[in-house]
Amino acid sequence: MEAHTRLIQFFSVLLLLFVFSDIFIYKSLAESVTPEEAKQLRDEVREMLYHAFDGYMNHAFPRDELKPLSCEGEDTLGGYALTLIDSLDTLALLGDRERFTSSVEWIGKNLRFDINKTVSVFETTIRILGGLLSAHLIASDYATGMRVPSYDDELLHLAEDLARRLLPAFDTPTGIPFGSVNLLHGVDEKESKITSTAGGGTLTLEFGVLSRLTNDPIFEQVTKNAVRGLWARRSKINLVGAHIDVFTGEWTQKDAGIGTSIDSFYEYLLKAYLLFGDEEYLFIFKEAYAAAMHYLYNDPWYVEVNMNSAALVWPLFNSLQAFWPGLQVLAGDIDPAIRTHTAFFSVWKRYGFTPEGFNLATLTVQHGQKSYPLRPELIESTYWLYKATRNPRYLDAGRDMLASLQYGARCTCGYCHISDVEFHTQEDHMESFFLAETVRLMLFNEIIFCDLPIWFSFMVRGLFLSQIALLK
Numbered sequence: 001m002e003a004h005t006r007l008i009q010f011f012s013v014l015l016l017l018f019v020f021s022d023i024f025i026y027k028s029l030a031e032s033v034t035p036e037e038a039k040q041l042r043d044e045v046r047e048m049l050y051h052a053f054d055g056y057m058n059h060a061f062p063r064d065e066l067k068p069l070s071c072e073g074e075d076t077l078g079g080y081a082l083t084l085i086d087s088l089d090t091l092a093l094l095g096d097r098e099r100f101t102s103s104v105e106w107i108g109k110n111l112r113f114d115i116n117k118t119v120s121v122f123e124t125t126i127r128i129l130g131g132l133l134s135a136h137l138i139a140s141d142y143a144t145g146m147r148v149p150s151y152d153d154e155l156l157h158l159a160e161d162l163a164r165r166l167l168p169a170f171d172t173p174t175g176i177p178f179g180s181v182n183l184l185h186g187v188d189e190k191e192s193k194i195t196s197t198a199g200g201g202t203l204t205l206e207f208g209v210l211s212r213l214t215n216d217p218i219f220e221q222v223t224k225n226a227v228r229g230l231w232a233r234r235s236k237i238n239l240v241g242a243h244i245d246v247f248t249g250e251w252t253q254k255d256a257g258i259g260t261s262i263d264s265f266y267e268y269l270l271k272a273y274l275l276f277g278d279e280e281y282l283f284i285f286k287e288a289y290a291a292a293m294h295y296l297y298n299d300p301w302y303v304e305v306n307m308n309s310a311a312l313v314w315p316l317f318n319s320l321q322a323f324w325p326g327l328q329v330l331a332g333d334i335d336p337a338i339r340t341h342t343a344f345f346s347v348w349k350r351y352g353f354t355p356e357g358f359n360l361a362t363l364t365v366q367h368g369q370k371s372y373p374l375r376p377e378l379i380e381s382t383y384w385l386y387k388a389t390r391n392p393r394y395l396d397a398g399r400d401m402l403a404s405l406q407y408g409a410r411c412t413c414g415y416c417h418i419s420d421v422e423f424h425t426q427e428d429h430m431e432s433f434f435l436a437e438t439v440r441l442m443l444f445n446e447i448i449f450c451d452l453p454i455w456f457s458f459m460v461r462g463l464f465l466s467q468i469a470l471l472k
């Protein structure tokens, strides 16, 4: 453990030298964003959003997602217009009343969940349930300026119907849900009993909001129970593993970390407290966060360790970890957030994108983890750090990331995944979260956008929901 730690520290110093020299060169070449440039950038992001959204509507809708190179659609989740549902609140934020209204009306008339499809509980919750609920709040609320006159709670009814179809997944001895459920038949007989920590711990916001909107506590209860089920099985040093058996409660993968398979467990603990004011979530978050900072933080990086012994497993930067500085801003822990963001962003600048895995011992892309599937995490952290510090370097970072997407990922009908960050190879996929999160976060940087009410800036969907709820 000690040796490994020192090794990492050594390489961190090397990489930081690289980072700072890089910033130095960059500063001397590029001016900071000026107000005029900010306007141009805002228009560019708008255009970008429409290129992707119209590409989806013209070539893929009502399939789930767009294949932006071949200009066709594909069903990746349940075959129910996933990208449109996930994009609804982005349309509202753009101020596009026409597209928002017609989309809400189409969904209210055409969407059905009584289909024989086995879907991921986690993905369905964050993308479909979250999309429906935020659009419901916007469409029914005069305060957003986006009220849809013909709207009669259709999206709320759909959300409730969908959530009831997910409920059978929670019927386990631990309260931690199965990873997947069939929307018509409940949990399949052969369904795996192993699920990820993020899969069981990233449901509280959407289900909690649904409980409050329907006055039925069941949704909030089952998801809170799932969090308790996970936390009850933490190690003696307050770490959680990556995968768990929902029947026995045994950890089947004991690597603790803040990236893959665990990430949003931490995120939803804090956001559930911020959204509902429920101190149980804050209490768990504080303990979990302190342990993460003690055992996983190797300033400025984060590593994966065995959840019981804290022995180092992987000295790896994993691109999903990049949400962490943003979460630290929400938690009020800005200094480590700044250092970690600088380190993570240095990886982005080196390749133009972050690879899924970057090896901290060799300082190279991790074999088999070369891709960048249009993820929003680093952009989200950049956004929050700008909000917290107003330091123009985060605007510059936003401009850089925008340029990367425009030059490297833009393709015929939308934006393409990058299958290899070293060669910028494009791949024929566009995840719905590109519109729901990645581009939207750019839109929300003031560089880009400032003519909406201030509370619109709480764009992370959970917080966004809470802000609207507060206005009611």
Ligand SMILES: *[C@@H]1O[C@H](CO)[C@@H](O)[C@H](O)[C@H]1NC(C)=O
Pocket (backbone or CB within 6 Å): 116
């Ligand atoms: C549901 O789908 C599965 C697999 O796609 C199929 O085997 C089964 O017969 C279907 N059941 C019903 C009731 O349609």
